[in-house]
Amino acid sequence: MSDQGNSSRARTKRQSARERAYEWIGNAILTGVFTEGEFLDEIALAGEVGTSRTPVREALHRLQAERFVELVPRRGAQVRVVNATEMHEIYQARFVIEADAVRRICGRRQGTPPDSLELIEAMEAAARDQDWNRVAQLDQVFHSSIVSHRGNAVLTEMYDAMRPRQVRLAVRTLTELPERLSTIEREHRELHAALEQHDGARSVEILDSHLHEVPELVQAFSR
Template identity: 30%
Template sequence: MEKLQTAVTLRDQAFEAIKNRIVTGEWQGGMFLSEKLLSELLGMSKTPIRSALDRLEMMGLVKLSPKQGVIVQEVSLKKILEIYELRLSLETYAVRRLTGKMDAAFFAGLDDNLAHQAEAIAEEDIIRYVELDRQFHALIIAGLDNEEYTEVMSRIQDKFLLVVRTTFNRNQKRLAGSIEEHWQIRHALAGTDPELTVLLTQRHIEYVKKIML
């Protein structure tokens, strides 16, 4: 049993290490990786690494080729737009349901996140801001207390990080606009007009299309 637990832990460690390098842009689309390189880099055998790569391939972050090895997947414009269409559906539904109904603890979580967003902008730390941006939207979805919605959001969040990072790298001035829109959504959630919150959320998400197209 102890050996099984160790194997699972190594697999998860390999998965997180490889995934983080991809979603932060350290390993970009089209880059070739080898199991030998990953084994040496992570200091573990190829068995947990292969398991991690299988999982990453299912997520669409890498492609495994018998001849070429491991290739970091490019995120196509079509895929980016699909992710944002899904986000639009998830989040507009969530904010419509949550407006005027959330407690102080919910808003304390959003406010803490927004304070850290401001710090990241002041430090010009795009990687940190992107992660905090993801957390902000995940907090809203979590407010539904619906496991199915949370699971769907979790499945797309890593590709979501890739897309948002690309957006901010193309237009770093967008950071100030992004946090301002987050504050508007936060205040609307505390109000009594669900349609206003939906409108603000929709505008926030759809802005990305103007940058990506």
């Protein structure tokens, strides 16, 4: 085999190891294996993932860019703490983009995005299993599909850039306040109905309630 072929295979193997490390560490953070504020040991992570330290280090840099961890000089990677201020700012940013989307969708009488009802049902099924990570992932897909349905690729890209923080916020919300689940599920159903009825004002009203921090949640994120 040529040197070029060997180099290509080595690069592919390294990328695969990096992706494996990225997926494993990110999932461990989302599911609470690593708690907020905890420092991560590269050697231990490499052992868990079954790679060398280099792919782990590369994965941590990617996770830093996505706001999962902070790289602290001479101390390593620390799981980021999501506080009440960041929670409020994420909700604000989401409301601006999502409210614009539902107004446009209803104004054009487009109805709901494809598969939106199936996503709601899948979320409810995951919630019955208390699989908060899957609920959060599906929730992000559901709301992103609404933004995408509006038809502005730049806004969709901006919205999806918040995905890691949005998912982490949802996982922690459900972990801290699982009693919020019934309200969240009801509002998803109500938003779906309002979009089907082309009712922009009602859709925005539901989003305002859906993305509003309740006092118990603010208190939980302030600890």
